[in-house]
Structure formats: C-alpha cells, structure tokens
Amino acid sequence: MMPILVIAAIGIGFAALVAFAVTAITPGSQNTAAEDRLQALATRRPKGGKAGEDEPSLLLAGGLDDTKNWASAITSSMPALGTYMDQANVSMPPAQFIGICVAAFAAGTVAVSVTPGVPILLAPIAGLITGATPLIWLKMKRGRRLAKFGRQLPDALELLGRSLRAGHSLAAGFGLIASEMDEPISIEFGRVFQEQNFGIPLEEALDDMASRVPNMDVRFFATAVILQRQTGGDLAEILDKIGHLVRERIQILGQVQALTGEGRLSGIVLLAMPPLLFLVMLWMNKEYVMTLFTDSIGQKLLIMAIITQIVGALVIRKIVTIKV
Structure with a gap:
C-alpha cells in the first residue's frame, strides 16, 4: 500500500509542476504592469453611450491581448482572487499564483511521503500546510499594505x-x-x-x-x-x-489594539499548543499517536479536535476584533 501511495503522490507532484511550468511560460501571462493597466482601460465600456452603442466592439471585448491559456480562462471566473492580489500589489497573474499553491501542496505531500518513519496519513496534512503558505503570505502582504x-x-x-x-x-x-x-x-x-x-x-x-x-x-x-x-x-x-x-480614528484603533493585545497573544498560544504537543508526542511515542489514525474512536476524536480548534479560533478572533 505504501509504494502505491508514494507513486501516486509523486505523480500528482510531477503533474502539478508541469502545469505550473506551462502556466508560467505560456504567452499572455507575462504582461507588464503597464500592459495590464492598458488592457483594463481598453476593456471599459463607456457610460451613457448613444443608441446602438450598447454592444462593445470585438476589439474592446477581446482587450489588447488575445493569447489566453487554459489557466487564464479558469481564473477569469474568479475575480475575487485577482482583486485580492491587486490589493496586495502582486503583479503575478492569478493563474500562476494558483499554480504555485498547487506545486507547494504537491511538494509537501511528496516530501512527507518519501520521508522514512513518518506516517503516510500526515502527507495530506503537510500538503495542505505547504499549499496554504502562499495564501498566508498573500494575506499578510495585503494586510500590511492596506494598514x-x-x-x-x-x-x-x-x-x-x-x-x-x-x-x-x-x-x-x-x-x-x-x-x-x-x-x-x-x-x-x-x-x-x-x-x-x-x-x-x-x-x-x-x-x-x-x-x-x-x-x-x-x-x-x-x-x-x-x-x-x-x-x-x-x-x-x-x-x-x-x-x-482619520487621524483620530487611527489613534483610537491603536489604543484598542493595545488593550486587546493580551487576548490575541493568548489566542495564539492556545491555538498553537495542540499541534505542537501532537508533534512532540509523535517524536517521543509514535505508536501512541498512531492510535488516532488507526482506531475508529481515535479518528473521530481527531476530527472533533480539528473542528473545535477551528471554532475556538473563530471565537477568539470575534472577541479580540473590535471595529472602530
């Protein structure tokens, strides 16, 4: 069973890397910031046009560049990601960013799968962590820029x-x-x-x-x-x-952040403690921890632990977040 899972993980990782390479080198995804801005301006529909001008021309409908790849066609239906990246001032095309996330997920999964002594069931979890790393980076960059x-x-x-x-x-x-x-x-x-x-x-x-x-x-x-x-x-x-x-609001917001700092730090400690203890127990007594994966009751307890962690994170965030 183990070789089959390893081969499957390696195949998924190789396919993801190939898809990322195709996305990165395909024409139409390497526009400069000026070209992207001109394309956005060219595809605008003028407001208040005369009768008969409701339909945009084929030139405006296609923009300035008609060389689109399959990844761009997929991400064109996801405007929220493009807006999010624009707010973070990331000039990378959304399709390429998705490719990076997929490649990171595959790399984490393969790395854990081929590591001796590590349970194969941890491979998807490691893949989710590595795959979410670019998203976390994007969120932090956006937050710092907006602040x-x-x-x-x-x-x-x-x-x-x-x-x-x-x-x-x-x-x-x-x-x-x-x-x-x-x-x-x-x-x-x-x-x-x-x-x-x-x-x-x-x-x-x-x-x-x-x-x-x-x-x-x-x-x-x-x-x-x-x-x-x-x-x-x-x-x-x-x-x-x-x-x-605006200055007064920023000053009040700083005071609120100072007053809620203890709650935020407590939330970070409480949320980080269970995963860290899990890794320590995995290193000290692997057979004891594997009961959570092999036994049906252990699997249910693990699922409940993940759910309660998520609920606790949402509750703590709700408590320490005060809008000004």
Whole structure:
C-alpha cells in the first residue's frame, strides 16, 4: 500500500509542476504592469453611450491581448482572487499564483511521503500546510499594505488640501501625491491620475480606487469629492476635516489594539499548543499517536479536535476584533 501511495503522490507532484511550468511560460501571462493597466482601460465600456452603442466592439471585448491559456480562462471566473492580489500589489497573474499553491501542496505531500518513519496519513496534512503558505503570505502582504495605506491617508489628504489652496487642480494634486509620497498610497493615487489622463471620469476613477482599497476612509474621501463637484463648496476644508477624523480614528484603533493585545497573544498560544504537543508526542511515542489514525474512536476524536480548534479560533478572533 505504501509504494502505491508514494507513486501516486509523486505523480500528482510531477503533474502539478508541469502545469505550473506551462502556466508560467505560456504567452499572455507575462504582461507588464503597464500592459495590464492598458488592457483594463481598453476593456471599459463607456457610460451613457448613444443608441446602438450598447454592444462593445470585438476589439474592446477581446482587450489588447488575445493569447489566453487554459489557466487564464479558469481564473477569469474568479475575480475575487485577482482583486485580492491587486490589493496586495502582486503583479503575478492569478493563474500562476494558483499554480504555485498547487506545486507547494504537491511538494509537501511528496516530501512527507518519501520521508522514512513518518506516517503516510500526515502527507495530506503537510500538503495542505505547504499549499496554504502562499495564501498566508498573500494575506499578510495585503494586510500590511492596506494598514500602511490607512496610516498614509491623513498626510495625503493634508498634502492634497495644501495643493488646492496653492491654486493647483485636483488632478494635479493627485499627481503630486503620486510623486511625493511613498508606496502604496503613491501607486493608488497615481492610478487615479493616469486614468484621468486617459479620459476616465473622475467619479469612475475614484470609485475604482475605493474598490481596490477596501478602506472606509477612502470611500468617505471619494464620496466627499464627488458630492463637492456636484454641489460645490470648499474642498480643501472638507479634506482637512476628513484627515482630522482619520487621524483620530487611527489613534483610537491603536489604543484598542493595545488593550486587546493580551487576548490575541493568548489566542495564539492556545491555538498553537495542540499541534505542537501532537508533534512532540509523535517524536517521543509514535505508536501512541498512531492510535488516532488507526482506531475508529481515535479518528473521530481527531476530527472533533480539528473542528473545535477551528471554532475556538473563530471565537477568539470575534472577541479580540473590535471595529472602530
């Protein structure tokens, strides 16, 4: 039974690596950031068109590049992953990222399968851990980027307000933020500036930025700018007030994080303790731990342990997460 499982795992790993290689080298998946941005702009449908212009042309429907592979066709139906990667500022195509996850899963499974003395039943668990590693990295990168954007937003609004008082236009203020401030806020405002240069309406460009950056303060800013353009008013003063509110909210959020730090640390310790004890017992007394896999009652207990771990993680997260 063992050789069959090892051969099957090696075959799956080899197929995954081949699929990843095909995805990586197939034309159409190596566009630069500028090409991807131009393709996104080219596939837009103009709003408010005349009668007879409801259907986009074949050129716009196909975008700027018609060389699509099978992986791109699959990931085109998964817009959430592309948006998630865009929020993390990962220029890798979604199909290639999925290929990396599959290859990592296969590598972890094969590594545990061919390791002597390790139970074969741990191979899928190791594969899930290694396969989830790229997703965890993506989530952490996205979280750090969005957090940094939130910290930079008050300074950007202050700079934009000073630019308006100096007599510059709103578009020039966006360009000033893109050139003077650091990433990631310079990239997002730079996209708005470029979209306006391409002829995209300001309302649509701001709505796109609010969609790319899931931040409540950004949506407040976009709504304020759109309303000011429709009703009038002192935009510089509005931006100053929004910036002040954002600073106050960030300060309160920092206080909340400090107060809930003990709960988060306790949750990490409680969630990490059972897997670590499992590995220690596996190293000290393998036969004792294997009862969980060979006995029917042990299998049920193992499933219940995994379920309670997940429920406990969700409960702890709910307790220590306070929205401000």
